[in-house]
Amino acid sequence: MTSTVIRGIGQLVTGEPALGDGLLGTRTNAAVVIDDGVVTWVGDSGAAPAADDAIDADGACVLPGFVDSHAHLVFAGDRTDEFSARMAGERYAAGGIRTTVAATRAATDDELRANVARLTAEMFRQGTTTVEIKSGYGLNVADEVRSLRIASEFTTETTFLGAHVVPAGSDPGEYVQLVTGEMLTACAPYARWADVFCEEGAFDVGAARKVLMAAKHAGLELRVHANQLRPGPGVQLAVELDAASADHCTYLSDDDVDALAHSGTVATLLPGVEFSTRSPFPDGRRLLSAGVRIALATDCNPGTSYTSSMPFCIALAVREMGLTCAEAVAAATSGGAEALRRSDVGRLAPGFRGDAIVLDTPRYEHLAYRPGVPLIRTVIRDGAKVSTERELARGV
Ligand SMILES: N=CN[C@@H](CCC(=O)O)C(=O)O
């Protein structure tokens, strides 16, 4: 059994209101003890029990590792020209997904694996210690299966998104039959979740319901890409089927907000998408005021949001979605955990995994106050310190 104490923490974000002040349960001059990868003690730094290893935070802020509950990392190629055209005034359309499908199908397993490794390393350096990874750029049985097989080398939170768009040359009805039949059977062993892009230009509500029901029957849990490009039925469908999460939620009616507030479905906000598609940001304050539980995620993908940075998403959510700094950090940690129905990550409290971020600054608010600045000194996963290049360069 190996134990680690993180002491000298100027501001500790436990994420557990019972352990400190406010929504984030913050404490000053604190310490955390992690035994065999699990937090066993939180208290005053001076009273911390001895441990095998010690990390001195030297007055800095420590918070739970980020939980990024929405990412599409198994792909090849990039879509710089599409992004540039959007910044010059073009609108985003779901059809761009097919460009990535062609590049992904042409890539080798090793190329796809290297892409996931590159992006998960980027994420980790920016404080993400739990990530969900979707398929959805294969869109045939063999390429969806290999996407999930590769994703499952990096995370247990794998999501089957065969219903991303109908691939070029396929009949929509026949494709839904494939997704709910042979493709689902082949993919289910590698996936915890199933997702569907319920949107005009992708799958209508009838097709989306068929896909989700079949996936549920196959033992997968559900999440939905909903209400991204215009108002629509995606959020109501997610609530009806008790999906863990309705993601995007960019265009919501009052009924959608009310349905979410009275459901077990988390609204996952993806501000990188509004940023990269020049779309209006959804109103996070409206959701919180109605009692909706929210998560923040990157939606890292080559089309609508090619960022791997949770700190960037926190800063956007504070500036553009009306969240306080505390609400945004909660959404990026315990909110992400709820969106993945995980009760072992997203907080630094006894019983939770020892996943923590040591910032280079004394307060978590700096994540929004100092946007774009690399503020992460150390990332700790399962109680073990993983050095960032910056820390190695400093010879720590
Ligand atoms: N909206 C659907 N899927 C992705 C976009 C994928 C793409 O454009 O390649 C999203 O979450 O934004």
Ligand SMILES: [Zn+2]
């Ligand atoms: Zn997505």
